[in-house]
Amino acid sequence: MKLKSTAGATAVLAAVALVAAGCAAGTPAPEPTSATGGTLTLGATFDATSWDPADAEFGNRIQYMQPVYDSLLHITPDLEIEPWLASGYEYNDDFTELTLTLRDDVVFTDGEAFDASVAKANLEHFQSGTGQNSITLGAVESIETTGDYELVLDLSAPDPALLRNLALVSGMQASPAALEGGELKTTPVGSGPYVLDSAATVNGSQYTYTRNPEYWNAAAFPFDEIVIKPLTDLTARLNALKAGEIDAALADAKSMGEAQASGLDVQTMQGDWQGVFIVDRDGTKVPALADPRVRQAINYAIDADGILAAIRLGEGQRTTQIFHPSSQAFSAGLDSAYSYDPEKAKALLAEAGYPDGFTVTMPDIAAFADIQAVAYQQLGDVGITVQAQPVAADQVISTLLSGEFPMFLFSWGSSNAWQDILKVVQPNAPWNMYHNATPELDALIATAQAEGTDEAFQAVNEYLVEQAWFAPWYVQNNVYVSSPEVAVTMQPQNVVPYIWNFAPAK
Amino acid sequence: MLLFLTRRLASGVVLIFAAATLTFLLMSLSGGNPARNILGEGATEAQVAAKAAELGLDRPVWERYGDWLAGALHGDFGRSWFTGEPVMTTIATRLPVSLSLVSVAILVTAVLAIVLGMAAAVRRGWIDRFVQIFAVIGFALPNFWVALVLVTVFAVTLRLLPATGYTPIATDPGKWAVGLVLPVIALAIGTIASTAQQVRGATIDILERDFVRTLRARGVRPSSLLFRHVLRNAAGPALTVLSLQFIGLLSGAIVIEKVFALPGLGSMAVTATTQGDLPQILAIVVVMVLLVVVVNLIIDILAGWLNPKARVA
Numbered sequence: 001m002k003l004k005s006t007a008g009a010t011a012v013l014a015a016v017a018l019v020a021a022g023c024a025a026g027t028p029a030p031e032p033t034s035a036t037g038g039t040l041t042l043g044a045t046f047d048a049t050s051w052d053p054a055d056a057e058f059g060n061r062i063q064y065m066q067p068v069y070d071s072l073l074h075i076t077p078d079l080e081i082e083p084w085l086a087s088g089y090e091y092n093d094d095f096t097e098l099t100l101t102l103r104d105d106v107v108f109t110d111g112e113a114f115d116a117s118v119a120k121a122n123l124e125h126f127q128s129g130t131g132q133n134s135i136t137l138g139a140v141e142s143i144e145t146t147g148d149y150e151l152v153l154d155l156s157a158p159d160p161a162l163l164r165n166l167a168l169v170s171g172m173q174a175s176p177a178a179l180e181g182g183e184l185k186t187t188p189v190g191s192g193p194y195v196l197d198s199a200a201t202v203n204g205s206q207y208t209y210t211r212n213p214e215y216w217n218a219a220a221f222p223f224d225e226i227v228i229k230p231l232t233d234l235t236a237r238l239n240a241l242k243a244g245e246i247d248a249a250l251a252d253a254k255s256m257g258e259a260q261a262s263g264l265d266v267q268t269m270q271g272d273w274q275g276v277f278i279v280d281r282d283g284t285k286v287p288a289l290a291d292p293r294v295r296q297a298i299n300y301a302i303d304a305d306g307i308l309a310a311i312r313l314g315e316g317q318r319t320t321q322i323f324h325p326s327s328q329a330f331s332a333g334l335d336s337a338y339s340y341d342p343e344k345a346k347a348l349l350a351e352a353g354y355p356d357g358f359t360v361t362m363p364d365i366a367a368f369a370d371i372q373a374v375a376y377q378q379l380g381d382v383g384i385t386v387q388a389q390p391v392a393a394d395q396v397i398s399t400l401l402s403g404e405f406p407m408f409l410f411s412w413g414s415s416n417a418w419q420d421i422l423k424v425v426q427p428n429a430p431w432n433m434y435h436n437a438t439p440e441l442d443a444l445i446a447t448a449q450a451e452g453t454d455e456a457f458q459a460v461n462e463y464l465v466e467q468a469w470f471a472p473w474y475v476q477n478n479v480y481v482s483s484p485e486v487a488v489t490m491q492p493q494n495v496v497p498y499i500w501n502f503a504p505a506k
Numbered sequence: 507m508l509l510f511l512t513r514r515l516a517s518g519v520v521l522i523f524a525a526a527t528l529t530f531l532l533m534s535l536s537g538g539n540p541a542r543n544i545l546g547e548g549a550t551e552a553q554v555a556a557k558a559a560e561l562g563l564d565r566p567v568w569e570r571y572g573d574w575l576a577g578a579l580h581g582d583f584g585r586s587w588f589t590g591e592p593v594m595t596t597i598a599t600r601l602p603v604s605l606s607l608v609s610v611a612i613l614v615t616a617v618l619a620i621v622l623g624m625a626a627a628v629r630r631g632w633i634d635r636f637v638q639i640f641a642v643i644g645f646a647l648p649n650f651w652v653a654l655v656l657v658t659v660f661a662v663t664l665r666l667l668p669a670t671g672y673t674p675i676a677t678d679p680g681k682w683a684v685g686l687v688l689p690v691i692a693l694a695i696g697t698i699a700s701t702a703q704q705v706r707g708a709t710i711d712i713l714e715r716d717f718v719r720t721l722r723a724r725g726v727r728p729s730s731l732l733f734r735h736v737l738r739n740a741a742g743p744a745l746t747v748l749s750l751q752f753i754g755l756l757s758g759a760i761v762i763e764k765v766f767a768l769p770g771l772g773s774m775a776v777t778a779t780t781q782g783d784l785p786q787i788l789a790i791v792v793v794m795v796l797l798v799v800v801v802n803l804i805i806d807i808l809a810g811w812l813n814p815k816a817r818v819a
Contacts, residue, residue: 047777049588057546130557132545185590203591203599204769205672229671229767232777235654236670236767242662243669262662394538394782397547423548430550 040223040486040502043237043249047204047230051188051196053122054129056169058415059495060250065172066499067194067209067226072100072119072171073163077489077501079326081163085114085173085191095158095452102149107214108175108191116145118176123153125179126170136165136419160418160452193221204230222503241481248482250496253315259481268477269490270317270325272411274371275304275472277424280406281436286360289406293352295468298407299338300345301382302375304473311370316476320465322414322424325475326492329417329448329457334465345382357383360406364388365396368409375409403433411476415493417457421445425464436469507810514806518799522792529791530574533784534567540587540782561587574788583792584785586778593789596774601793603672604770607762608755610686611694616748618698620737623705623744627713628732637702644699649758653692653765660688670767689766693758697751704747708740715739742813749805753798 048064049055056065074084083089088101106114120143127137139159144152155162165171178189188196194209201207209226211218229246231237237249242262251259251266259266276298283290299320308316320337323329349357364372376386391399400408414420423429426445427437444463448456464470478495482488489501541557542549549557558564562573577584583593626637661669667688673681712718713736721731760772767773771790778786 050590052590130545130553130560132549132553135548135550135553202672202674202769203589203596204774205767230769231670231767232773233764233767236765239657239662239669240671240767243657243665245668245670392538394536394543394780398539398542401542401547401551428550430548 038223039225039227040248041227041229041246042502043231043240043246044228045230045232045237045250045496047232048207048228050131050185052129052131052184053169053172053174053190054126054134055131055185056172057132058169059413062169062494063496063499064207064228065169065188066192068188068192068196069172069174069190070106070192071167071169072102072173073167075164075167075498077491077497079164079492081167084167085119085171086166089163095160095450096155098153098155098162099146100151100153102151103216104149105216106191108173108177108189109195109212109214110175110177110189112175112177114173114191115148116151119173120145120151121176121179122173123170125174126172133165133169135422136161136170158449158452160449160457161416161422164416165419191215193218194226220500226499238481241483244483246483247486248480248488248497248502251479251481253313253477253479255481256315256479263484265482265484265488267480267482267488267490268315269480269492270475271478271495272413273319273322273324273472273475274411275409275470275474276302276375276407277400277410277412277431277470278407278468279403279431279433279436281467281469282434284434285406286358288352288354288358289360291352292467293348294354294358295471296338297345297348297352297382298379298384299468299471300341300348301384302378302471302473303340305340307371307374308474308476311374312474312476315479316474318474319472321461322412322464322470322472323417323420323457323461324414324493327414327417327420327457328454329420329461331458331461334462337465338468338471342378342382349383354383357385359385359387361387361389363396363399363405363408364390365409366393367396368411372409401430401433413495414475417461418449418452421448421460425460425469438467441467510806511803514799514803518796518803521799522795525791525795526578526788527571529788530571530784531567533782533787534570538782540784543781544588574785578788578792583789586786587783588781593785596786597771597789597793600769600771600774602674603768604756604759604763604772606672606675606682606686607689607693607759607768607770608752611690611697611755612748612752614690615694615697615701615751618694619701619705619744622698622702624709624732624737624740626702626706627709634706637706641699641703644695647695649692649696650761650765652695653688653762656688656692657765672766672768672770689762689768692765693755693762696758697755701744701747701751705740705744708743709736712736712739738812742809745805745809745812749801752801756794756797 042063044060044063046060048061053065053069056062070085072084072086073089074082076082085103085106086100087103090099091097100119102114102116102119108114123137123140123143127134127140139155139157139162140153141156142154144154146152173191174184175189178184178187193212193215195212197208197210207228211224229240231240231246231249234252234255237246238251238255238259240246241249241259241264256266278289278295278298280286280289281295288294305318308314308318317325319325319335321330321334349355362376376388379386400410412424424431426432427435441460441463444456444460448460480488480490480496485505487503487505488497491497491501539554541554541561541563545553545557562570574584581594585592586596622637626634657669660667668685672685675682718731718736721735759770760776762768763770763772764776771793774786775790778790
């Protein structure tokens with residue numbers, strides 16, 4: 001019996017010690033991280049995955065990669081492209097050859113040197129990898145090193161998004177030894193401004209980056225240390241912000257008031273557009289959708305302003321375009337193309353030969369439950385009867401991409417205009433499930449690709465709005481919350497700011 | 507005893523095998539496409555097919571299952587489809603987090619439930635009423651709500667304790683303990699309440715037995731009577747409840763780990779399941795079932811040690 005009471009006493013002691021340890025920490029338990037400007041602590045919405053640049057993603061996860069991997073080019077918060085590891089870049093006259101001149105003073109953190117053959121190896125590694133963005137180098141036909149620090153990318157066709165991609169994931173450079181080593185997925189080795197400190201990193205909990213002492217442009221990165229904590233739960237992110245444990249994180253419209261009341265800085269940046277993808281534009285499944293007037297009727301049928309105000313709390317901007325307001329294809333004048341006008345919708349349906357409307361099957365997706373009911377009802381009000389068919393959460397994307405639904409609600413993260421055309425507009429784009437194409441649109445796209453001018457892109461946009469290929473409602477705001485001790489510059493076309501958009505507040 | 511142990515261990519192995527097989531089949535036949543989940547919405551069909559081939563998803567289910575089983579029998583559970591990290595490495599960093607949380611919670615539960623339950627049973631009166639009321643409230647409060655209130659008060663407003671995060675005990679035992687205070691309270695409050703009730707009931711029951719009256723009449727000291735005789739007899743039912751609580755806490759930890767951003771098995775399970783990361787899911791299932799088998803075994807042995815009547819041949 002002695003044993004029992006000893007065990008009991010130990011248990012009591014342990015419990016007491018636990019409580020005492022808690023009380024003993026009378027001063028704030030988490031050290032204030034931002035006051036010195038030494039450490040930047042970010043809360044991330046998703047955990048890191050692979051460290052192989054070939055698997056690098058735009059969006060949330062790019063923040064994990066940017067401290068370790070430098071890219072060939074650089075992109076500013078104004079979307080300007082600047083030299084970076086490539087000190088110079090030049091296209092030939094018809095945009096099918098890109099010549100990159102590289103810096104000669106760059107060393108990877110494992111001591112390997114950076115040169116043209118390394119850049120070529122990295123680009124080929126990215127292109128032949130199975131990452132989600134391997135396709136961004138799809139237009140690159142061959143890569144030729146024309147000197148120790150010069151290489152030429154031969155393109156099968158002009159790629160107006162190439163420079164931007166080379167400034168982000170597609171241009172990230174890993175050490176040649178690491179490319180060969182086979183451990184890149186779990187151990188990053190780059191030439192970036194920081195090094196992942198494995199001793200101070202706990203996977204799934206905290207990623208710590210310390211300065212790369214050999215870095216060629218340290219002045220561009222003011223913090224001595226960057227810590228990224230994956231906090232997948234919004235409440236946990238807000239609590240960590242309010243308790244001073246992190247300096248910045250992504251939030252949402254509903255938490256803006258709470259964040260402001262706690263003395264935090266709140267900034268917004270236009271993000272995804274939400275609305276209807278009308279994809280059966282040849283009427284394969286639902287013949288009515290082949291008529292542009294029917295698709296226009298869908299644009300008139302839904303009270304986008306009402307949904308934006310009531311459900312998105314006004315955090316966004318009404319639009320009729322699929323292109324991001326910061327992109328070269330955007331044209332402000334087009335936003336007044338369709339207003340909420342159910343009578344006009346009915347008239348257009350009647351004109352198209354559907355005075356009694358028609359029936360269409362649309363997915364019932366849990367993630368869009370808040371906007372779905374009202375949209376389906378408003379479509380019903382003009383005579384378009386929606387039969388909602390449930391889709392399991394983990395199968396939404398694959399079901400939509402299979403072309404099962406002739407039209408559906410979606411939230412699309414538009415970015416670079418050419419990138420969006422490749423993903424949702426071109427006849428072979430994954431989100432053009434029925435491979436719709438018209439000679440006029442093909443010609444407009446070809447001009448935009450060859451010339452890359454704003455006018456040419458806006459012409460594509462105008463066609464899509466007029467022909468009502470989609471029924472966008474609004475671009476909603478991304479909400480980013482930060483401590484007043486950190487100055488954050490928002491980044492268009494990415495859900496979170498890039499790592500170089502952070503600085504200590506003055 | 508040896509036969510009993512062998513039988514329990516054998517049934518544990520069968521259970522693990524069955525759970526893993528069922529998980530493999532359900533996940534493989536559910537129709538989700540992990541390659542698509544990894545690559546996201548912008549990838550083309552060709553990219554998805556290439557990824558699927560890389561993961562070996564283009565091979566028949568039974569073949570993949572055979573490979574997995576052969577690997578698992580050698581302790582190799584493969585690599586995560588998303589991070590490329592060996593699954594066992596991930597488990598090794600995540601298991602201590604969940605075990606810290608759950609075992610400290612169960613320890614606190616055991617101590618407080620015994621103290622409160624016995625005090626209520628012996629003293630009755632106001633302390634009994636207090637324990638009864640606490641038990642009802644503690645049992646009724648959802649633990650995520652308790653967690654949010656605790657964070658708002660102690661982390662955000664008073665800044666006494668961290669709102670999120672976990673420090674491994676090897677890095678800094680003090681920080682480890684500080685980080686666990688709020689999660690443990692949030693997780694344990696319900697189990698303390700229900701276990702205290704159980705202890706109270708069992709103690710009252712034992713106190714009314716004839717042997718207690720006899721012992722009292724023989725002049726055994728009250729403290730000795732209480733701790734050597736009554737507690738020992740009342741511990742049986744309490745232990746059974748605790749073992750069930752432990753298993754319940756493992757699932758309760760999923761929510762608590764999310765609220766406090768603790769990198770444990772619970773949050774790993776949620777992420778792996780929504781992504782369809784089969785190698786990780788299978789490893790989690792195996793580890794969880796193993797934990798349940800081991801805990802049950804320990805409780806059975808403890809119960810037999812405490813009470814000879816409960817011993818098996």
